[in-house]
Amino acid sequence: MSATAESTIAAPRTGRIDPKYTRDKTKSGNFEMLAWLFMRLSGVVLVVLIFVHLFSNLMVGDGINGLDFGFVAGKWADPFWQFWDLALLWLAMLHGTNGVRTIINDYAERDGVRFWLKMVLYAATTVIIVLGTLVIFTFEPCLVGADGMLLESTPAFCETL
Template sequence: MTAAYDPPATRGIEAPRAPKRRVAGRKSNFEMYSWLFMRLSGIVLVVLVLGHLLIMNILDGGVHRINWGFVAGRWASPYWQVWDLVMLWLAELHGANGLRVVINDYARKDSTRFWLQLMLAASVVLILGVGTLVIFTFDPNMS
């Protein structure tokens, strides 16, 4: 062997944006729970979305039967309201969590990361608020 050989065990790779300091006695598992949420919500979303697509696009005439009356009849049932609400919340939080990771990976400056995450949080609150409001206040008798 030559003297220039440097075994992999002696080389160190610094973690990107590693925390500068840790608060003593406080250990956060946020990233682990975030990772776990992505996996579990992904599984549940596959079932919810495939069920939604099957019902809305394939069964009983497909998309040609979807109109105001169909939506009114569907959301008259608390079962379908909860189905659509869970699908909305899981999809929004799943996507926002993924985008949060992308922002953390690619935003170089702390200020840029802060503003991007603030805009992401604001959009999540807005979409969840409006979507939930629409599902629960939908009036089938609106003229």
């Protein structure tokens, strides 16, 4: 049996693409490439940040039994740990936001729905990053004039004030 021109299979991607699967091509594809690269690099950095965070909180000292207000207060009294936790917060939020943005782009078919879902995502991300940053840098465990009942004993870092 011989093959005729009618029964040949067209090469992939030579047919017409359904319009609902096409996006506005006026945007540069460079952003998506940079977003993809950010996901890979931030993922590697996050693994290091998370495992050091978990090790320092759970394995050093009293372990999970030592985690309390005083532990966090002592940790954040050191600028190194403030910036470590800040980097963890920012990278985790931006990494997660970029992932959810990709999911929204993949599954939201209507442009209006896609736009508003991303606006809600960006607003939530901004609020969490701003509030988290404020908490890390304005956290004050040694309240001036307090009766001292917030902590069981006065930590060493409060005595120098």
